[in-house]
Amino acid sequence: MKSATRGKTAAGEILVHLSRALGLPATGVPRGDSFRAWVQAALAAARRRRASELSIHIVDADEGREFNRHYRERDYATNVLSFPAELPPGVRLPLLGDLILCAPVIAREAAEQGKRLRDHYAHMTVHGVLHLLGHDHIVDAEAERMEALERQALARLGIADPYA
Secondary structure (H helix, E strand, O other), rough: OOEEEEEEEHHHHHHEEEEOOOOOOOOOOHHHHOOOHHHHHHHOOOOOOEEEEEEEEEEHHHHHHHHHHHHHOOOOOEEEEEEEEEEEEEEEOOOEEEEEHHHHHHHHHHHHHHHHHHHHHHHEEEEEEEHHOOOOOHHHHHHHHHHHHHHHHHHHHOOOOOOO
């Protein structure tokens, strides 16, 4: 399944390319307009006010594990991987990069944490978009800033604090 969802906001045009791995059931995977809304909330929280384009690929555990092993040298599937666009100097395009969301990991975590599946997808999407924008959580002060932006974006969507 591949689709694109586009919208205009105060932050400019937002284009989200969404794809799902072959054979991955659609059960539990939110619709494209939900992903666009979550991306929009993350961009608003980060105060990005220009056009933005990114791709989101929903994968199974095997593909998620392969991505994590290849790019991070960690031999397990993780919830979200972010790949910021690396544009040549002087090239001005609205490309943010790519997100890989692992459906079985997100479903398992939502169940373990007692969260609605849809809310956890929203959180992982917001989290990934903030990584695409350069935010990180390695240093405590940066982690606090990133988590505050996540809380702000999710609150705009009516989603409870994921860290509470």
